[in-house]
Amino acid sequence: MSSQLPLPTAELAGRILAKCSYADRLPAGRFTARVGIMRGTVRGLPELHLYLAPDERSLPAVNFDRLADWIERVVADAELANATRAAARAADSYVSTCIATHALVERRLEQARAVLGLPAPGAHDAPGARS
Amino acid sequence: MALYGYAGKILRLDLTNRKAMVLDTERYKSWGGGHGLGAALFWEFCKDKTIKDGRHPANVCCVAASAVCGTGVPSATGRTEVVGVGVGYDGINWFTRSGFGGRFSTMLKYAGWDAIVIEGKADKPVWIDIRNESVVIRDASGLWGKDTWATQLDIWKLIGIETGTHTGWVALDDLKDAPKRESGDAGRTTQKPAIVAIGPAGEKSGHGALIHDAGNGAGQGGFGSVWGSKNLKAISVIGTGSVKVANPMALIQARQALKTKYITSYEAPDFRQWSRVGGLAKPLTQAPIPTEDRRPQACQGCVNGCRSRSNLGYGNESACQETFWYNEFAQKVAKSPNEMGELSLKVADLCQKYGINTFVLQPGLPWLEHLHEAGLLGPGKKIPSSLPWEKLGTLEFAEKFVRALATGTDIGRDLADGFVPGARKWGREVDLRTGALQFSYWGCAEHGYDPRAELEWGYGSIMGDRDTNTHCFNFMFTTVSAALAYALPIRVDAKELVEIQARKLVPYAKDRPEVFDFSDRNMYSEAVAQLVRWQQHYCRFWKNSALFCDLKWPDLINTNTPNLEGATGSDDAGEHVFWNAVTGDKLSLADGIRLGRRIWNLDNAIWTLQGRHRDIVQFAPYIYDTKYEKNELFPFYMWPCRDEKGNWAYTDLMGRSIDRKGFEAWKTTFYRLEGWDTKTGWPTERTLAELDLGFVVDALKSAGRLGKERAA
Numbered sequence: 151m152s153s154q155l156p157l158p159t160a161e162l163a164g165r166i167l168a169k170c171s172y173a174d175r176l177p178a179g180r181f182t183a184r185v186g187i188m189r190g191t192v193r194g195l196p197e198l199h200l201y202l203a204p205d206e207r208s209l210p211a212v213n214f215d216r217l218a219d220w221i222e223r224v225v226a227d228a229e230l231a232n233a234t235r236a237a238a239r240a241a242d243s244y245v246s247t248c249i250a251t252h253a254l255v256e257r258r259l260e261q262a263r264a265v266l267g268l269p270a271p272g273a274h275d276a277p278g279a280r281s
Numbered sequence: 282m283a284l285y286g287y288a289g290k291i292l293r294l295d296l297t298n299r300k301a302m303v304l305d306t307e308r309y310k311s312w313g314g315g316h317g318l319g320a321a322l323f324w325e326f327c328k329d330k331t332i333k334d335g336r337h338p339a340n341v342c343c344v345a346a347s348a349v350c351g352t353g354v355p356s357a358t359g360r361t362e363v364v365g366v367g368v369g370y371d372g373i374n375w376f377t378r379s380g381f382g383g384r385f386s387t388m389l390k391y392a393g394w395d396a397i398v399i400e401g402k403a404d405k406p407v408w409i410d411i412r413n414e415s416v417v418i419r420d421a422s423g424l425w426g427k428d429t430w431a432t433q434l435d436i437w438k439l440i441g442i443e444t445g446t447h448t449g450w451v452a453l454d455d456l457k458d459a460p461k462r463e464s465g466d467a468g469r470t471t472q473k474p475a476i477v478a479i480g481p482a483g484e485k486s487g488h489g490a491l492i493h494d495a496g497n498g499a500g501q502g503g504f505g506s507v508w509g510s511k512n513l514k515a516i517s518v519i520g521t522g523s524v525k526v527a528n529p530m531a532l533i534q535a536r537q538a539l540k541t542k543y544i545t546s547y548e549a550p551d552f553r554q555w556s557r558v559g560g561l562a563k564p565l566t567q568a569p570i571p572t573e574d575r576r577p578q579a580c581q582g583c584v585n586g587c588r589s590r591s592n593l594g595y596g597n598e599s600a601c602q603e604t605f606w607y608n609e610f611a612q613k614v615a616k617s618p619n620e621m622g623e624l625s626l627k628v629a630d631l632c633q634k635y636g637i638n639t640f641v642l643q644p645g646l647p648w649l650e651h652l653h654e655a656g657l658l659g660p661g662k663k664i665p666s667s668l669p670w671e672k673l674g675t676l677e678f679a680e681k682f683v684r685a686l687a688t689g690t691d692i693g694r695d696l697a698d699g700f701v702p703g704a705r706k707w708g709r710e711v712d713l714r715t716g717a718l719q720f721s722y723w724g725c726a727e728h729g730y731d732p733r734a735e736l737e738w739g740y741g742s743i744m745g746d747r748d749t750n751t752h753c754f755n756f757m758f759t760t761v762s763a764a765l766a767y768a769l770p771i772r773v774d775a776k777e778l779v780e781i782q783a784r785k786l787v788p789y790a791k792d793r794p795e796v797f798d799f800s801d802r803n804m805y806s807e808a809v810a811q812l813v814r815w816q817q818h819y820c821r822f823w824k825n826s827a828l829f830c831d832l833k834w835p836d837l838i839n840t841n842t843p844n845l846e847g848a849t850g851s852d853d854a855g856e857h858v859f860w861n862a863v864t865g866d867k868l869s870l871a872d873g874i875r876l877g878r879r880i881w882n883l884d885n886a887i888w889t890l891q892g893r894h895r896d897i898v899q900f901a902p903y904i905y906d907t908k909y910e911k912n913e914l915f916p917f918y919m920w921p922c923r924d925e926k927g928n929w930a931y932t933d934l935m936g937r938s939i940d941r942k943g944f945e946a947w948k949t950t951f952y953r954l955e956g957w958d959t960k961t962g963w964p965t966e967r968t969l970a971e972l973d974l975g976f977v978v979d980a981l982k983s984a985g986r987l988g989k990e991r992a993a
Contacts, residue, residue: 169613172654179914180609181766182567183759184752184832185602186729187915188643189719190609200612200621207567209766211914243768244916271616 163262169194176220179211202252214238285527286348286864288390297401301416314347316825317880319364330890333373335366336510338402345396346386347828351524354859356833359580361386368503369487371701371724375746376887382580383497388475392520403512411518421514428634429480429492468521478515479505480636482687490638496598500638527865538853556839562586567605569622596626603629603639614674628679635687644719716903733909734918734934740813761919775921776929782837787871800922805943810951822877879972886977895962911936958988
């Protein structure tokens with residue numbers, strides 16, 4: 151699905167890689183056994199990508215409807231917002247939605263970097279991998 | 282007659298006069314150990330029980346082991362309980378508790394001591410050097426100002442212990458400053474002294490924790506600051522003795538039963554089992570650890586191993602919340618999970634070294650960020666701060682932030698007595714009404730189990746002295762919610778779950794599954810009050826006094842067993858089976874819970890003398906005034922509930938608040954069940970007599986705070 155997203159314009163690519171203002175932050179906590187639901191925020195798609203990375207210790211705690219609206223309103227990326235909505239509809243579980251959205255965001259960040267000619271960040275290594 | 286399980290002596294330290302005295306444990310044995318023992322010692326030796334700040338010189342801090350420490354009782358033998366009047370809350374800092382794992386209590390007992398009573402205040406910094414029966418109060422001027430790790434390493438060197446990981450036999454007579462002996466020898470050991478120390482946070486702020494080894498900490502209660510106020514830098518103990526067990530065969534049999542019947546097979550593990558005691562060793566490090574070369578690390582005698590050691594050189598032995606609180610900010614600057622993990626674990630190390638209570642930082646730092654972003658806090662702002670807020674998320678920011686809080690500098694000056702007192706100084710009470718500052722009860726940080734959804738957590742905390750931090754029941758929320766999130770089958774349906782668990786709830790709620798019904802219509806009920814009573818009394822004895830670990834006990838339901846019944850209260854591996862094997866007692870699970878009620882009532886007598894009245898037993902305003910917004914974060918907060926027809930189902934509990942009138946009615950019910958004065962919440966003479974606590978009546982009477990009997 152992510153491969154179907156049209157390439158962003160340079161202007162949109164800049165917004166995709168940008169950090170938003172505190173006022174525009176997205177509530178996004180974590181669910182962790184023995185700690186509970188802890189509050190937090192996300193302030194950009196690069197951070198969202200890290201936040202959604204699969205992690206055996208905890209789960210992202212985010213409202214995906216609100217996430218799609220936030221992508222539309224704050225990042226102004228209607229294609230990605232619609233893709234995340236579609237991914238959420240297609241997923242058979244909350245965790246599947248997290249994984250699918252993570253993949254979508256990852257692909258969108260790659261597209262944005264490609265459009266702007268920026269290198270990929272150091273490593274999108276999985277938790278537990280040797281650094 | 283042998284005092285099985287106990288070392289036999291209690292060390293009483295008078296820091297003011299630099300005296301060490303010996304008390305006979307036998308006199309206090311009925312309290313079990315840990316919290317009960319500490320509360321009884323506090324009652325006896327604290328001459329002013331009206332004090333409201335743990336830094337008052339009259340405060341008495343007790344550090345206590347239990348009968349099972351240093352034996353082979355699984356997930357129970359390595360914990361230490363700390364009690365006394367605390368620091369860092371709001372208004373009255375209650376007589377409170379904290380605890381830490383590791384090997385301190387075991388070594389204390391091997392040295393011949395069951396507990397330490399710390400009284401008075403030294404005129405200059407001291408540390409305590411315990412080597413079996415030898416107790417020396419030593420000058421700590423060279424240690425003052427050092428971090429907790431440097432302090433421990435320095436003490437090892439001062440004693441003459443080789444640092445590093447190599448070990449071998451050490452003769453106590455060969456150590457530096459060993460007492461001269463006329464005959465015999467002082468014994469030998471392969472172990473290093475166990476040390477609990479404070480860092481700069483304990484010396485200079487109200488956020489001080491006690492740290493032992495690399496990552497065992499007693500954070501809540503601010504006992505590091507209590508020690509700092511007494512000029513007590515550290516206690517070191519090395520012992521060469523052992524603990525006499527009444528029935529070693531019964532102890533081994535119970536261990537075997539636990540392993541074979543209740544714990545999932547290590548050969549074919551059920552990773553999705555529902556149980557508390559039944560899982561395999563699993564580190565609770567809550568940040569990505571950037572290496573696979575790691576292994577679990579456990580408290581002495583524990584079968585779990587909730588911490589981790591690796592070859593990284595950072596983050597070793599830190600677990601749970603201290604590895605988690607900075608994640609949210611680290612993720613804003615990190616480029617990968619590994620980088621985020623490295624940041625969070627290095628920040629955990631910082632906190633361990635400064636000896637700071639990280640619990641307050643979890644909701645505390647987001648609130649400070651909120652103030653900064655609102656233009657209220659920062660350089661030249663209404664709340665001046667020269668911290669590099671633009672670098673929030675970096676190691677540099679964390680280092681400066683933690684140092685400011687630990688040393689009472691920058692914003693740490695105004696927050697030194699706690700975050701809520703700090704908010705009042707800054708005129709930010711509004712944040713307690715809106716929930717921008719999530720400190721839910723007694724000025725204590727919200728844990729992550731919102732009281733508006735998870736009633737037993739909230740009610741237990743507000744009827745007690747701090748965030749209760751007792752995970753007796755809330756695995757239901759995490760397990761069921763996680764299963765739903767992954768779309769996994771629900772292993773046990775709600776009706777069966779509550780019925781199985783209710784079988785264990787002796788003596789108050791046996792076979793009363795309705796106590797688990799947290800639905801809107803049942804949230805202020807007598808049933809929920811009974812559940813909270815069971816939890817608080819169970820914990821006061823079995824967890825806080827006998828020192829069974831909160832991560833593993835109680836085990837009420839267990840999918841590793843054919844009938845799904847957990848180990849708690851069982852005839853083969855129940856808490857009481859282990860206790861009796863060690864002590865030779867004949868306790869039942871219910872006997873322990875009754876003892877817990879006695880201890881809980883002694884606590885309430887102390888709180889009453891400190892100034893508690895039912896009118897001030899209130900949550901932070903946002904718990905009443907705002908709803909726990911549905912699907913704001915996680916999509917559901919599942920808990921067993923009954924519908925209008927009485928059918929059980931796992932139900933989402935988000936979207937509600939606590940109703941003031943409902944909660945007041947619930948308090949009345951709780952007080953009535955406890956036998957307390959329903960108008961004041963104070964203990965009554967009849968209840969105290971019933972619990973063999975008649976000795977506290979005079980003090981309450983003299984203070985004009987003895988409760989009255991009220992008609993139902």
